[in-house]
Amino acid sequence: ISDYFTFLAPIDLQGRGRRFTAYFNKLCDFFDKMIENRLAATTGEGRTNQDILDVLLQLSREDNSKLTRRTIKSFLLDSFIAGSETSSTTLEWAMAELLRRPELMKRAREEIITVVGFEREIEESDISKLPLLQAILKETLRLHPPVPLLLPHKAEVSTEINGYLVPKNTQVLVNVWAIGRDEQVWEKPDCFMPERFMEAGSSIDFRGQHFELIPFGSGRRICPGLPLGVRMVQLMLASLIQSFEWSLPDGMKPQDLNLNEQFGITLNLASPLKALAIPVRKM
Ligand code: HEM
Known part of the structure; x- marks a missing residue:
């Protein structure tokens, strides 16, 4: 209010x-x-x-x-607030989408087992050899950007964009959620299809240069935690897939999984994901 x-x-x-x-x-x-x-x-x-x-x-x-001590604490506060729920929400959405497409989960796991095996833990250096895993993260961030309107921006000067005047001092909210689901940009925008990023010729990335996919923003205010966030989520997701066999509880069918959204600090699953994990790798 x-x-x-x-x-x-x-x-x-x-x-x-x-x-x-x-x-x-x-x-x-x-x-x-x-x-x-x-x-x-x-x-x-x-x-x-x-x-x-x-x-x-x-x-x-x-x-x-x-x-000063105060500055250090403010810095830590910023990083904790901006970095924790964004990363955990992305991971939860990725797992939910994989549980809804078990054949994709199987392919992701085969990729990991071929490259890393069961014996050792996944390391950061393995990630570059896991193109499907990388595509899964991109597709998760396209369909479920944890910060769907980015942070509010402000026009420093009056600007014209596509024939529209944006007056000085306008508060600008960028709807990346809608951009990710725009059917003029994406084929079958509502389907979770990481394969779209693996097609020959697709170089789309989320680092702020391809405006159809900017879950971290773009330009000078782009998320400073991008490299850390991407590394953490990829590593956590890959470890979860490598270490456990995943299934849905109570005989739930993949197509019955509820993927309704709820907006809090980030865009979350309305009902927190529940899944059964059977360890397959010695911890
Ligand atoms: C998947 C993980 C993450 C996503 C999707 C994400 C997304 C975003 C977005 C959309 C913004 C606003 C950009 C804009 O308005 O143009 C932002 C800002 C920010 N992020 Fe992240 N973020 C993630 C992880 C992290 C991590 C791990 C950290 C730090 C440890 C972090 C720190 C920050 C900070 C400090 C800002 C504010 C920057 C500013 O005000 O200029 N983020 N993030």
Whole structure:
């Protein structure tokens, strides 16, 4: 409500401001503890496998550093909020689509077993040899972009696009969900067909240069977590497919799987996915 009637914002009619503040404070306390533990445990430089927190703390100790504890916590907060549900939602949609097309799940698994086998864990370097897996991620992000309207953008100057005037200061929402389902752009847009990205001549990618597929946005505000997000989701999906035989519970048929959407922070499955996993690989 406050977005449309901004004068009501201070009253926080829906209590969202209060709820957000409480959650943000909880997360900040969590980061505080994490930072305290890290400072107490080691100086960071001594660790062989430094993570981003080590690097940030190291930078904050440098002379004239402007990196305060508060800045570090804000950075972590941004990354956690922007990076966790987007990645988990993408993974859940990919698994749901594969459970709905068991023959595709079988092909994805055959690809992984041929390249990696059962014996060892999948590594990042294997992913480039798994074209079907990569196509599955692209198709998942086309049909189910976790951030369907991107983040709100604002026109810095008045601009004309396709004969339409976008006045300065207009808030612009880009509907990537609709672009992904536009039948003038995509053949059978409602079907989950990763094969479309494997056809000869298809070079479509989600890195911001092909405007028919921009689940991470494009240009200067493109998602800075794209490389990490893509790596994580591909690795998690490949590991799940490699390590387990998957089926639906209670004799449910693949075509009965409910893929209705629900909009929260990201675009989720309305009913969380339930699946049975039988381990096939020694952990
Ligand atoms: C599959 C995973 C992900 C998807 C689909 C995704 C998608 C997006 C989208 C659509 C935007 C807005 C871009 C725009 O408005 O033009 C965005 C922004 C952002 N993302 Fe991601 N993201 C993912 C993972 C991550 C990860 C892993 C991180 C960090 C750890 C991250 C950090 C951010 C941040 C900080 C912003 C805001 C950038 C800004 O305001 O300029 N994202 N992401």
